Amino acid sequence: MSTQHPASGARPAFSHDGIAFGCDYNPEQWDRSVWREDVDLMREAGVDLVALNIFGWSHIEPRPGEYDFDGLDEILDLLHAAGIRVNLGTGTASAPPWLTARHPEILPQVEDGTTRFPGGRQAWCPSSAVFRRYALELVEKVAERYGQHPAVELWHVSNELGCHNALCYDDESAEAFRGWLRARYTTIERLNTAWGTSFWSQQYSDFAEILPPRLTLSSRNPSQVIDFHRFSSDELLGYYRAELEVLRRHSSVPVTTNFMVTAHIRNLDYWQWAPEMDVIANDHYLDNRLAAPTAELSFAADLTRGLALGGPWVLMEQSTGAVNWQPHNLAKAPGEMTRNSLTHVAKGADAVCFFQWRASLQGSEKFHSALLPHAGTDSEMWREVVDLGHTLDRLDEITGTRVQADVAMLFSWESWWAADGESRPSHGVDYLSQVHAAHASLRRLGHTVDLVRPGADLSAYKLVIVPSLYLVRDAEAEVVSNYVAAGGHVVITFFSGIVDEEDRVRAGGYPGAFRELLGINVEEFAPVLPGQRLTLASGMSATAWSERVRARGAEVLDTFADGPSAGRPAITRNVVASNSDSANTPGVARYLATSLDPDALDAVLRDAAAEASARPQGDEREPGLEVIRRATAGHAADGHTTAGDAPRSYLFLINHSAHDVETPVRGLDLVTGDTVDNIARVPAGAVRVIREDPAR
Template identity: 60%
Template sequence: MARTTTVAGLSGTDRLVYGCDYNPEQWDPSVWHEDVRLMKEAGVNLVAVNIFGWAELEPEEGIFRFEHLDAVMDLLAENGIGVNLGTGTSSTPAWLTTAHPELLPRTADGTARWPGGRQAFCPSSPVYRDHALALVEQVSARYGSHPALRLWHVSNEIGCHNSLCYCDVSAEAFRGWLRDRYGTLDALNAAWGTAFWSQRYSAWDQVLPPRLTLSATNPTQTLDFNRFSSDELLAHYSAEEAALRRNSDAPVTTNFMVAAHIRNQDYWSWAPEMDVIANDHYLDHRLDTPHAELAFAADTTRGLAQGRPWLLMEHSTGAVNWQPRNIAKGPGEMLRNSLTHLARGADGLCFFQWRASLQGSEKFHSAMLPHAGTDSQIWRDVVELGSALGRLREIAGTTVHADVALVFSWEAWWAHDQESHPSGDVRYIEQVHAAYKALWDAGLTVDVVAPGADLSAYKLAVVPNLYLVRAEHAAVISDFVTNGGSVFVTFFSGIVDENERVVPGGYPGAFRDLLGIRSEEFFPLDPAHPLPLDNGSLASLWSEALRLTSAEAVLHYAGGHHAGTPAVTRNRVGAGEAWYSATVLDGGVLTDLLLRAAVTAGVQVPEAQSGLETVTRRGNGHEYVFLINHSAEDRKYRVSGLELLTSEASADVVTVPAGAVRVVRTTPGIPDTDGPDQGRKDAGNVSH
């Protein structure tokens, strides 16, 4: 892997990357020169090309036509614009699915999903893979040393629509994966607990994916199918990557989808295979505070990059086209969203897409060049952002420092949200977002890390709803506390091991001794009937009757049939302390408790103001303080230095107008402790 690749280097001049998806096949060649002229006006220096180009490049099986892509690649090279070149394999052409309908994916009820959209293929299909790799060989051989090439882009948003396929080909591949994992049927039967409901297997061909049943499915079977499906998609990525490397030295990646509604790839296992960590993110207006989820996604992507700068490969200038209500961005919102990603470690900002499509299902998705053309606010915002990135170019290569870690797990998400659990109202990602939002409200910068990641560089670790945890990963958290760290664990954590087997002896299982508590039973709450707490706030969705073994109570239930029992506890262990919340707390209460835990742990707590997001990047002997004002009022922040967007010096306080962003380079003297080779804190890449 070419892990020395820098994101800024993709621009060709070590500038911050500014780019987009470019789909010239949707336009007459007469438009291409105008596109390139406007790209240069906006400051674009990297474009993703050939993302959905399979049918254009191979209109018939084995017949390849490269004339148009040749012309586009040459035109971009002549104008100094780099290319993030797609392999073109993300959507099958009609001739392939017509000739080989057996490669179409099937859902859990056995129904085929037909062509006409995108990703109409089974990830395990050898027919799909053979044809895809033949295309990759052709593309990489032709463009592997092209002067415009900066980065290879394998497929696109891998697994966005077809991550789980239940067809017979997938079933056979799943059995092969299980043989590699367990070795014997006896081991599989033990791991899956098949003594329950007479599910024992006596031959491998009896084992199937978790297809739709009349009752609840085996939870470990379902969990392993999620693991297999993530690994199967990664295996295809690796096959394309190998084909690319035979013909090219350019770095290789694909675009992750770290977002609230995407959960089917375990990116902790994918990240080590990428030369550059790249993510797609779109503001989700189905959430209460979309910009806080944006910050969480950016911090998670930085965790996947092990603290190094990363690339935002897609976001939007305005509305998307796939939410129930696709809301355009308000004044200043595009700049705020973009610079939030930059603040949290991105060294490149790219959009989907360059020119708004006139046809197809994404014709109402916003673009850098909208249907209204250059006489539009979006275009003016695009040019403004390009200019801003020019003024911020010195930030490239700097990194983000955090004293707080938040433990996040895709496989815990898979296990947590299965059926037959105590409450269908409690969803993993919602509780993760709640914990993150409380930290965000407190103004605390957070590194998102994998279970088992080294926590020694942190002062506080937050562990929300980590339902599934391996014993060795729980031990990392216990050792962290014993050695002086603080941890804040929320309910329904530590309940099962990696095989979905309940940790016996009472809840919260793997964390019971660390937290100094014991619970025998859960008491989910009706969302309409919360319980009062003794501080006057309300507890919702969840409760449990805790017994203290070594912990002390911080808050108690003040109503219900276990009134007077602890709702929040704290346990002193070794040189550190372990907090536990046995319910869903009001956001303000959770923020206050996390602040209390942070201060006790020695975290330097910044000045927090409602609606003002503050993040700091370090490097080049400076600190760069990003001040992002999401409120409708001006905010003042105490910091001295040069504001880079306005070129105004500040001796004490910077005013951030309503809805605006300010970036302050502090006076020299900050130690340059972070750099591209640090890879600090081993935030991810924990083996499963």
């Protein structure tokens, strides 16, 4: 694998021979007599990339300024001798007890002003200068010692930055926040305008008066809250850059950190972080608190690929089975771990790694699954792990290919923060649920979706979905309008385009930034209570939300038959005359003024995709079969090869259902080694990867 973020210029690329199969390893938890056995078993399983020193601080610096690298030296050399490459952590994820005992001022404060104490992990404030000083001293020592070690293939800064401590409200954070605000707004007058502080007598006379948005007796200033999220994301990114700078002085090895693109982590704007990474890496665990955990996995993988700008990426962590931190930690069914892993590969991952190698016997994660379970090698889990390693070896030729998609969806962490504010039209609607609903619908219809940031170039896509993009800048909205004016097709859902980047409502009627494009005007939101059903004139059902829409040139496709917006448009379609000589047909902008039930949403998006000539990869008649294509440059999303390119494309057939399925394709199945002539049969719960025959 060779993968480099396209925006990173001359930065070092992450190179690995084929698809990496990896894990976190914590040798400090085990007697040294176990280490050689572990390395031998890693080789048996096919593990060829191991993350070390993620939580090693208290072991390599047991007392201030006293370093002991003997154990890390030994395990690095053992892995290197076995041909296993190393993803080396800087060791700074959690402060050792001596540091918090000596400097309790580094401990984080939460929004009610109370301190969080050591005993868990990430017990440090991102704005703490003291923590940063000690941490960077450690990074310097680690980088000096291992910057040229031949086993080191990748540097791993800290671990899951911001997982627990992204938002810190202490006095040091307050001062850093004020500095960030001065740089952003320059004058207090400009800040007052941006935050709308004329409301509730909140006008500031000096930056020194500003605090983080700690808990108040009423709802807080929403613009202040959004800016605090932006600041907090930037503050941790600044910390990442500080470690990166130290590593660059001693090593030319690529550097990354593991993102947390998942349903329950939202505090970092990874669109801002991604250009700083030499390779995009993500941690993902099935969230069994969700109604459809596998659908969320698919979404997270697509979004991670979007952060990589379509290039290969690294799945840094996942679980073989149950985790330990959910209310109900469900074991995976036989074959599910392999199916999850190959779904990530299908969606662009060129490395599949796990937390962790050997299941811990003590500590908070002792019941978290691992490649080598408590039951040992005489277990179904171990046998599936070994089989997965062999399967990944057979897929090595896929590395470097790119996922094919002609549907895009806009996604924004800023909009997530803003749309889910304390004071909003309905707490029965949240941003991520609407994004997930649209993505899940497209997945059911057989479409692969690229997740892109607002303002990204959309010209390569036949259909673009804009779900509940509440906060959008003028320039970002203009990109969507220009895309449609050039012949593109877009579907925009309710609560989009409402405010600008300062959370200021766009006056003149909703949906604000998209009103003219859609040919409508929304006079008022009319959400409904939880459990209340809405019916459309077509018979389709919806819930949660309605709007009092007026068509201003748009065609009304459906209306509300009941509820507070009865008789008003619910679904509209606006034809936009082309402003492009290259566009053969006019563009089309559709609007959904309610939260449609899944079947209804499928029907609307099916029609939109058909009109846009966006062809699905899969067949919605087999909803349990996920079909994804990876290909070299020069392949269209439908698998056809453009002139001048050697044909090389791979069709992933992922059967999430409990019955066997068949699908038409010709080629070689890399999983089984069998030739496929016209029809591939995929057993229940299995995955097939077909190198497609270019002559099909």
